[in-house]
Amino acid sequence: AQSVAQPEDQVNVAEGNPLTVKCTYSVSGNPYLFWYVQYPNRGLQFLLKYITGDNLVKGSYGFEAEFNKSQTSFHLKKPSALVSDSALYFCAVGGFSGGYNKLIFGAGTRLAVHP
Amino acid sequence: ETGVTQSPTHLIKTRGQQVTLRCSSQSGHNTVSWYQQALGQGPQFIFQYYREEENGRGNFPPRFSGLQFPNYSSELNVNALELDDSALYLCASTTGGSSYEQYFGPGTRLTVT
Numbered sequence: 001a002q003s004v005a006q007p008e009d010q011v012n013v014a015e016g017n018p019l020t021v022k023c024t025y026s027v028s029g030n031p032y033l034f035w036y037v038q039y040p041n042r043g044l045q046f047l048l049k050y051i052t053g054d055n056l057v058k059g060s061y062g063f064e065a066e067f068n069k070s071q072t073s074f075h076l077k078k079p080s081a082l083v084s085d086s087a088l089y090f091c092a093v094g095g096f097s098g099g100y101n102k103l104i105f106g107a108g109t110r111l112a113v114h115p
Numbered sequence: 116e117t118g119v120t121q122s123p124t125h126l127i128k129t130r131g132q133q134v135t136l137r138c139s140s141q142s143g144h145n146t147v148s149w150y151q152q153a154l155g156q157g158p159q160f161i162f163q164y165y166r167e168e169e170n171g172r173g174n175f176p177p178r179f180s181g182l183q184f185p186n187y188s189s190e191l192n193v194n195a196l197e198l199d200d201s202a203l204y205l206c207a208s209t210t211g212g213s214s215y216e217q218y219f220g221p222g223t224r225l226t227v228t
Contacts, residue, residue, distance in 0.1 A: 004157075032214050043117070043205055043219035044158070051214045090157055095213045101148060102171055103217065105157030 002027045004093050006106035013081045014114050021076040021109045023091030032095030033074040034103065035065055038088040050074060051095075061085070081113045118142055119220035121206050127226045128196050136191045136223045138206030145210060147189040148217060149181060152203040164189055193225075201227045 003026045013019045025031060032051050036044040048059025055067045065076045074091060088110050092103040118141035128134050140147050146165045150158035160173035164183035178194040187208070193200055203224050207217035 034216060036219075041221070043119070043121075043221045044207075045117075046216040046218065049214075049216055092157075101146060101163060101209055101213045101215070101217060102160045102173065103148075103150075103158075104160070105150075107155075107157050 002093065002096070002104055004091050004104055004106040006089075006091055006109045008109050009107075010110045010112060012112045012114065015083050016080050019078050019081045019085070019111065019113070021089050021091075021111060023074045023076065023106060025072050025074065025091075025093050027093055027096075027104075030095065031093045033065075033067060034092040034094065035059065035063070035074075035076050036090045036092060036105075038090065038108075044090065047076070047089075081111075083113050083115055086111055086113045117218040117220065119206060119208050119218050121204075121220040121223050123223060124221070125224045125226075127228065130196055130198060130227055132196050133192065133194045134196060134225060136193075136204050136206075136225070138189045138191070138208075138220055140187045140189065140206075140208035141218050143210055144208035144218070145187050146208060147183060147187065148207045148209075149189070149191045150205040150207065151175075152205055152222070153199075154202070158205055161191070196227045198227050201225060 034049045035047040050067045091106045094103045120139045148163040149161040152158040163171040167183045182190045203222040205222045206220045209217045
């Protein structure tokens, strides 16, 4: 079965420190991988995606993610966290056969950046 | 902010009633998807519409139905509401295939009592 796992419910990091939010996936074929962020009372905002090519992808607001095919992971990273990065982060996988844009999301990881 | 809008923002219904949620896609987007996000969970795919036709559906019963209009706006209809239908309903639009990111609206919070 196709699935996405975000093993940490919450990640705590001090402002200025690097952050990592973990994501692993289980799908057949070559997946398309996405990260979205959700702020309170707002919809999901697209951060970045991996389709093919370079395993390190850069996205919005200084975020980047590393695709690792052998470990089936797509961890989100940022070199220096900001308090304003505090939000709910979702990893998602798409690119399924059938020609439609279904996304399977993980359960989400709450990032808390402390001053 | 994306160009996707949803209405209403909040809604309270009674078990057994019917509800219609509305979504206006971002300009130029011809594909709209609906997701259900229960409290503390990630969004779950309900279905997708492309050029007014449903072309993909998740594991949701037939009492969840939808429409897409010629201007690519969309409706989600839920009949015979159950308590478990209480959730945030998200609409997302895109213009391309599955390699393209989806743009999400702010959602409609549905509470079923």
